[in-house]
Amino acid sequence: MAQQDDELAPAPPPPRRGRPRDPERCRRIIEAARKHFYAHGLERASVDAIASEAGVSKMTIYSHFGSKEGLFEAIIEERTERVLGGAAGVEAMDPLQPRKALLAVGEQFLALTREEHTLGKFRSLYGAAGAQPEACRAFYRQGAERLTGELAAYLRRANDAGTLKVTHPRLAADLFLAMFLGDGHIRGLLMLEMPDARANKALLREAVRVFMAGYEVAG
Incomplete structure (x- = not known):
């Protein structure tokens, strides 16, 4: 069962195709996500917690990867x-x-x-x-x-x-x-x-x- 903060979150926007990515920001997001997915699994991992550890907003994660599943796939x-x-x-x-x-x-x-x-x-x-x-x-x-x-x-x-x-x-x-x-x-x-x-x-x-x-x- 997903954590409450993710259940109440609005539907993520589609990823912004063609927008240049910040490599260092992407690296921080992926490193944080790897730790949370490993510790909690895909279902229980919180995008809010990943964003906080990476020092970015949740919307930044969605704009780069589209969804939590998209972030998992990137890893x-x-x-x-x-x-x-x-x-x-x-x-x-x-x-x-x-x-x-x-x-x-x-x-x-x-x-x-x-x-x-x-x-x-x-x-x-x-x-x-x-x-x-x-x-x-x-x-x-x-x-x-x-x-x-x-x-x-x-x-x-x-x-x-x-x-x-x-x-x-x-x-x-x-x-x-x-x-x-x-x-x-x-x-x-x-x-x-x-x-x-x-x-x-x-x-x-x-x-x-x-x-x-x-x-x-x-x-």
Whole structure:
């Protein structure tokens, strides 16, 4: 159940398209929102409290992000950007060097899935999926769907360049990322002892080796 201050708030205005954003202000809002969403979940997190901590008005949050769900989606998008490598991201990776590209993407994705904040979000959304469909859609859209799609686009370019033979790029991308969501990820979700850095590095190397063995074009 949402807090009372949000229930009584007027309907937020639509986001102002084309208006330049203040990067520092956006950073403060996202950092404050990340803490409140992690502590209280999407439903119970208060936009008033987020605005107060960020030092902005509630209307400023709505003008930048449109809604509380839009703010949540922006947080997921920001974390996915780290895996993709920023604005240029996977798109800038050399299709002639797929092993190097997969090591880079896999390393960032593995680090992300081991973060306690990410694991906490998985736990909360899995536990309340039926009650928070918008949050689940945002998490999927800016997380798994976007990352799989961009990696699939890279694999398609590698296929066209002749370094990989990938008949179904999206399926191949899904298989690659799924290799990092096994035992260690399950242990993290259950709040058990996590794999150490050495085990994570071994998993990364083995995942790339297995993928390349299946898709690399013989020289």
